[in-house]
Amino acid sequence: MAIRKIREMGDPVLNKQCKEVTEITPRIRDLIDDMFETLYEAEGVGLAAPQVGILKRIVVIDVTGEDPILLINPKLMETSGEQEGYEGCLSVPGKSGKVTRPNYAKVLAYDENMNAFELEGTELLARAICHELDHLDGHLYVEKVDGPLVNTADLSDEED
Secondary structure (H helix, E strand, O other), X not given: OOOOOOOXXXXXXXXXXXXXXXXXXXXXXXXXXXXXXXXXHOOOOEEEHHHHOOOEOEEEEOOOOOOOEEEEEEEEEEEEOOEEEEEEEOXXXXXXXXXXXXXXXXXXXXXXXXXXXXXXXXXHHHHHHHHHHHHHOOOOHHHHOOOOOEEHHHHHHHHO
């Protein structure tokens, strides 16, 4: 396992459409392991393969730090409700912006053995699912920000 370099806004790989995973190879397994390790090292909530320079439809999410979720070839099946909140991204370091997302999301995806499953999430998990799936289609959250981007440090000062 290895920590991979997280690509930052301006890197053209972040604006490209990802390809579906057709089989689980040793390289794909290594990528998944590396993505989780990179996510935890960066203290993030989610990471999509293009953020580490790989144009594959793979996402890792962990909203609690103890519940790792792997989504291969995820497809958003249903959303409902609405939530507004500040969102950040490992590819846009030090910045946050106010984004409106669904409060509920249901996704169809595949696990590391290419078995299909459905995942439902609300609140932070719904936000993370939608955020990471956007990466797979070449979109960053900054495209959805209502108002200016702010320094993340300024937000934590407000919360104290």
